[in-house]
Amino acid sequence: MKPTAPIKLVSELLDLPIRDRDGRECGIVDDIEFEGGPGKTTAIKALLVGPGAYERRMPGWLFACVRMVAGDRITRVPLQEIETIRSIVTLKCTATEVGLHRVENRVRRWIPRKGAL
Amino acid sequence: MNPLELTLGVMTAVGGFVDISELVFASKAGSTFGYALIWAFAFSTVGIIVFSEMAGRVAAIAKQPVFNLIRHRVGLKLGLVTLMASLLSTLITCAAEVGGMGLILHYLTGAPYLLMATLSTLAVGGSMWVLPFKWIERIYGLLGLLMLVFAASLIAIHPPWDRVAGGFVPQVPHGLSTKELLNFAYFGVAILSAVMFPYEAYFYSSGGIEEEWGPKDLLTNRVTSIVGMALGSLLAIAILANSAQLFGPANVGPELPGSTAMQAAIPLGGTGLLLALLGMLFAVAGAAVETCMANAYSIAQFFGWEWGRHKKPWDAPRFTLAWIILLLLSLALVLTGIDALTLVEYAVLFSILVLPLTYLPLMLLAGDRKYMGDYANGLLAKSLGWLYFGIVTAAAVAAIPLYVITSGGQG
Numbered sequence: 200m201k202p203t204a205p206i207k208l209v210s211e212l213l214d215l216p217i218r219d220r221d222g223r224e225c226g227i228v229d230d231i232e233f234e235g236g237p238g239k240t241t242a243i244k245a246l247l248v249g250p251g252a253y254e255r256r257m258p259g260w261l262f263a264c265v266r267m268v269a270g271d272r273i274t275r276v277p278l279q280e281i282e283t284i285r286s287i288v289t290l291k292c293t294a295t296e297v298g299l300h301r302v303e304n305r306v307r308r309w310i311p312r313k314g315a316l
Numbered sequence: 317m318n319p320l321e322l323t324l325g326v327m328t329a330v331g332g333f334v335d336i337s338e339l340v341f342a343s344k345a346g347s348t349f350g351y352a353l354i355w356a357f358a359f360s361t362v363g364i365i366v367f368s369e370m371a372g373r374v375a376a377i378a379k380q381p382v383f384n385l386i387r388h389r390v391g392l393k394l395g396l397v398t399l400m401a402s403l404l405s406t407l408i409t410c411a412a413e414v415g416g417m418g419l420i421l422h423y424l425t426g427a428p429y430l431l432m433a434t435l436s437t438l439a440v441g442g443s444m445w446v447l448p449f450k451w452i453e454r455i456y457g458l459l460g461l462l463m464l465v466f467a468a469s470l471i472a473i474h475p476p477w478d479r480v481a482g483g484f485v486p487q488v489p490h491g492l493s494t495k496e497l498l499n500f501a502y503f504g505v506a507i508l509s510a511v512m513f514p515y516e517a518y519f520y521s522s523g524g525i526e527e528e529w530g531p532k533d534l535l536t537n538r539v540t541s542i543v544g545m546a547l548g549s550l551l552a553i554a555i556l557a558n559s560a561q562l563f564g565p566a567n568v569g570p571e572l573p574g575s576t577a578m579q580a581a582i583p584l585g586g587t588g589l590l591l592a593l594l595g596m597l598f599a600v601a602g603a604a605v606e607t608c609m610a611n612a613y614s615i616a617q618f619f620g621w622e623w624g625r626h627k628k629p630w631d632a633p634r635f636t637l638a639w640i641i642l643l644l645l646s647l648a649l650v651l652t653g654i655d656a657l658t659l660v661e662y663a664v665l666f667s668i669l670v671l672p673l674t675y676l677p678l679m680l681l682a683g684d685r686k687y688m689g690d691y692a693n694g695l696l697a698k699s700l701g702w703l704y705f706g707i708v709t710a711a712a713v714a715a716i717p718l719y720v721i722t723s724g725g726q727g
Contacts, residue, residue, distance in 0.1 A: 214388040214395070216380075216620050227387065227620035248620075256392050286378050286687055303622060306633040315628045316446055 217248065217276070217288045217299070225294035225303075229253060232275065246276040246288065248299060274298045322536055326544040333548020334463060334555075335603035336416035336573065337409070337510035337660050339596060342552045343570040343579075344725065345503050346559025354483030354553050356504045360511035361549035363704040365541050367675050370682040370697065371517045372537035375524030378687040382521045382678055383617035389677035398673040399618050405666035406515045406611045407642060411649035412663045413604035415656025416573060420597045423574050430651060437647040440604050444639065449526045449625040452609075456602025462595030465580045465588055466554045472583035475561045483557075495722075502718040502725045505711045509668035511549070512708065515610035517674060522613040526626045534691070555579065571657060573600075608646065612639035661724045668715045671708040679705060 217226045229252035235241035251271035254262050276297050282289040294300040345353040371382060380388075387395035417440070418433025425432065444452060492500060520541075529537065558579035563570050570576055573596060580588035609625070616623035616635040623635040630636070649659065679701040683693040693701060 210391075214392060216384050216617075224616075224620055224622045227618075229392075253392060257396075261393075261396075286380055303634055306637055307630055310630040310633045310636055312628075312630045314445055315630075316448055316451070 212243075212246075212284060212288075215284070215286070215288050217246070217290065219290045219294040219299070220282070220292060223294055223300075225290070225299040226274070228288060229273075230255065243278055245278060246281070247273050248276060249273045272301075274301075322539060325536060325540040326547070329457065329540050329544020330461060330547045330551065333545060334460065334552055334596075334599045335409075335510070335513075336412050336600050336656075337506075337513070337664050338552045339416075339555065339573055339576050339600075340571075340657065340660050341503065341506050341510050341664070342555040343559045343563070343576045345507065346556035346561075347563035347568060347570055349489060349500060349503065350560045350564055351479050351483030351557060352487055352489045352500075353503055353507060354480070354556060355486045356507040357511060357549055357553050357556065358484050359486065360508045361545055362700070363508070363707070364512045364516060365545050366697065366700045366704055367512070367517050367678060368520050368545065369538055369541040370678055370693070370701065371521035372524045372529065372541060373534060373691055374678065374682050374688070375521040376529035376531060376533050376537060377689070377691045378681065379525065380681070380687075381525050381613065381617050382518050382674065383614045385681045386674070386677045387618055389680055390673075394673075395618065398670070399614060401666070401670045402514055402518075402614055402674065403611055405663065405670050406513075406518075406607050406614075407646060408649070408659055408666055409513060409515060409663035410604055410607035410611065410642065410646040411654075412656060412659035413600050413607060414646045415650045415654075415659055416600040417597060417604060418650065419573055419656055420577075420593055420600065423577065424593055424597070433650050434647060436601065437604075437643060440601055440608075441640065441643050444605055444609070444625070444643075445629055447625075449523065452605055452625060453523065453602075456598055456605060459598035460595060460602055462591050463551055463599055465584065465591040465595060466551060466558060469580045469583045469588055469592075470554045470558050470561075473558065473561055475557055480557050483553075498718060499722045499725060501714070502722045505668060505715050505718055506664045506725065508708065508711050509664045509671070509715070511552075512671060512704075513663075513667050514670050514674040515607050515667075517678065518610040518613055519606045521678075522610070522617070522624075526624050531691070604643075604646070608639050608643045611642045661719075665715055665719055668708065668712050672705065672712055675701075675705055675708065 212231060213228055215228045216224060217228060219225050226248035228246050229249060230247040231243055232245040232247055233241050234244040249272045250265050250269040251273035253265055274297065276290065280290050280292050280297055282291045290297065374380060374385065383399065386398055390398065414433055414437050417436035418429045421432035421436055422429040447455070488500060524537065555576060559570055562579055562582055568575065577589055577592040577596060580592035612635050613623060615638050621634040622632040624632055650656070681687055683698055685692045
């Protein structure tokens with residue numbers, strides 16, 4: 200499926216893993232942002248990644264728990280940055296270029312870079 | 317297909333098959349019901365073979381590990397429920413393995429159990445940091461082969477082979493009271509859970525992705541699943557049969573792993589005992605690694621973090637942090653003073669509840685031609701998959717009532 204092709208079922212795209220152009224895992228499609236409106240063509244504008252995007256997908260009390268543990272950040276991945284959508288969404292760019300991997304990079308600083316074969 | 321790699325893969329699967337729950341339940345089942353529960357091990361082994369083969373095939377073809385699939389198939393809410401339930405059950409299983417390591421090292425050295433549990437956890441964590449995936453899997457799996465001493469001891473004690481073979485036929489022993497029948501059913505459910513632990517599918521499919529399996533590896537996947545697990549199961553059955561022959565007639569209830577090790581000491585002396593304890597130690601340590609990593613895999617895959625031990629720890633930082641925290645949490649559970657055998661009981665009980673949620677999405681994806689193409693489930697895989705799904709669901713429903721009624725198999 201190409202990113203510009205009509206998507207009959209949003210469910211096919213929701214919750215797919217995302218990899219950047221270097222093959223690194225960089226999140227899951229947590230929600231989808233559309234453009235258009237009544238009388239206009241509806242199209243995908245961006246993929247939303249991050250715990251903040253869970254808000255519309257779960258009961259309020261559960262989202263409050265998620266927010267307490269993981270925060271409520273959302274990263275938008277514009278449609279133009281998507282290369283392919285198959286069983287994995289592949290990006291044309293690196294994770295860092297679209298603002299993904301921020302937490303990954305923050306945690307990386309705590310991990311000692313020695314000892315592993 | 318590289319024959320050496322294949323042989324190593326099969327041997328690793330054999331050595332890595334048995335964990336603390338199988339040790340405990342095989343031994344107790346043999347002493348309590350003789351050979352009558354051998355079929356439960358054989359039947360459950362076919363189940364884990366079916367789902368492991370599917371998990372490996374999906375990893376090779378769709379390149380998707382189990383928890384990606386679960387979330388995509390069942391959605392965020394039910395996926396989160398499954399994740400939480402699976403994390404809890406696998407954490408308890410990991411704690412049971414940590415307790416098992418502590419107990420076995422206590423037998424070997426005489427040092428305090430909790431100190432040994434702590435030191436062995438640090439050693440396991442150190443090995444997970446230093447070694448890449450393939451080495452971690454191979455070292456623990458191959459050293460676990462020392463447990464072949466149980467097969468040797470079974471041969472040495474000359475059991476009634478016709479009765480051992482008869483145990484492979486599904487049966488319920490005659491003349492049991494209602495209480496004993498319920499106890500028998502509890503052991504059947506516990507064995508099903510211990511053999512089909514959900515972490516095994518998570519670990520196996522993640523391992524396939526770590527090793528970059530593709531269509532050319534499907535034969536390796538099939539042979540490793542079928543031959544490796546079947547031979548591994550025979551080890552567990554050898555423990556059960558030893559127990560039926562040595563402990564049952566003497567009315568010995570082998571509650572502790574140390575009693576299981578005595579099965580090798582009786583016919584083979586001190587060397588047998590040492591080999592049995594070392595084999596059990598490495599098998600249980602391997603299971604501790606697998607459970608801990610399976611939990612870290614699950615979290616990382618569910619949230620789309622970088623993951624894998626083919627990467628350096630700092631190249632998958634959140635995954636690394638996750639397995640370190642999970643390993644320490646397992647140790648903390650043991651240090652609270654909860655008895656290791658109680659942890660084994662809880663691990664088996666919670667795991668059976670999670671099994672249906674784990675295997676349904678896996679089976680649906682393995683049968684989906686859109687993702688799997690010509691490699692989708694055929695008639696045999698489909699039929700066996702649904703049969704075992706029905707059975708684990710029924711077992712999940714029956715598990716808690718049976719546990720309560722039988723006081724955890726105490727009768």
